[in-house]
Amino acid sequence: DTVLTQSPALAVSPGERVSISCRASEGVNSYMHWYQQKPGQQPKLLIYKASNLASGVPARFSGSGSGTDFTLTIDPVEADDTATYFCQQSWNDPDTFGAGTKLELK
Amino acid sequence: QVQLQQSGAELVKPGTSVKLSCKASGYTFTSNHMNWIKQTTGQGLEWIGIINPGSGGTSYNVKFKGKATLTVDKSSSTAFMQLSSLTPEDSAVYYCARSRGNKQLYGNWFAYWGQGTLVTVSS
Numbered sequence: 190d191t192v193l194t195q196s197p198a199l200a201v202s203p204g205e206r207v208s209i210s211c212r213a214s215e216g217v218n219s220y221m222h223w224y225q226q227k228p229g230q231q232p233k234l235l236i237y238k239a240s241n242l243a244s245g246v247p248a249r250f251s252g253s254g255s256g257t258d259f260t261l262t263i264d265p266v267e268a269d270d271t272a273t274y275f276c277q278q279s280w281n282d283p284d285t286f287g288a289g290t291k292l293e294l295k
Numbered sequence: 296q297v298q299l300q301q302s303g304a305e306l307v308k309p310g311t312s313v314k315l316s317c318k319a320s321g322y323t324f325t326s327n328h329m330n331w332i333k334q335t336t337g338q339g340l341e342w343i344g345i346i347n348p349g350s351g352g353t354s355y356n357v358k359f360k361g362k363a364t365l366t367v368d369k370s371s372s373t374a375f376m377q378l379s380s381l382t383p384e385d386s387a388v389y390y391c392a393r394s395r396g397n398k399q400l401y402g403n404w405f406a407y408w409g410q411g412t413l414v415t416v417s418s
Binding site: 220222224231232233234237238243244275277279280282283284285286287288289 | 330339340341342356357358390398402403404405406408409410411
């Protein structure tokens, strides 16, 4: 299976820019998607196919990358962005998810 | 608006089976595929499989073949997942999530999720 590696945690101050990385163990073309999950809630789609903003998601969120290295960027970060962020690939079978990056605000 | 309403929490005994439901509304049920996803603290998120409600065709993560069975009832716009031979390792939150359609044709991302069903396997 394709392993997706994410940093476990990040801490940033409101108003700053943060980049969350996801590295795939093999190429996934552009089929990388990003989700935000807050405690007790289901995941919410932010970005699909590497760089496409999902409906209703603020333009502060953006995605980039292709092949094996992908980045989710939040600029500027707001207090409400405290959450865990997951990447998911759907190019190789089965779909797999990263372990998540917990974003904390200072 | 699109909604996926999942059934309530389950407390079940090891060795038994459980059937979870996911009732869809706000769109044509047969126009999109439905996925099931497992979430645990230890293993994170795992994709279980996908079903085409129109045809009933399914595709499973090899890890969950024999464990999960996906079905639908088109008349009630409801997707089901049966989990069999339950062990404590099956304790998790299970989500249904809608995707666009054929995985190979469209890709597979999840814009709509149910609220999740907590399954606890314990004697």
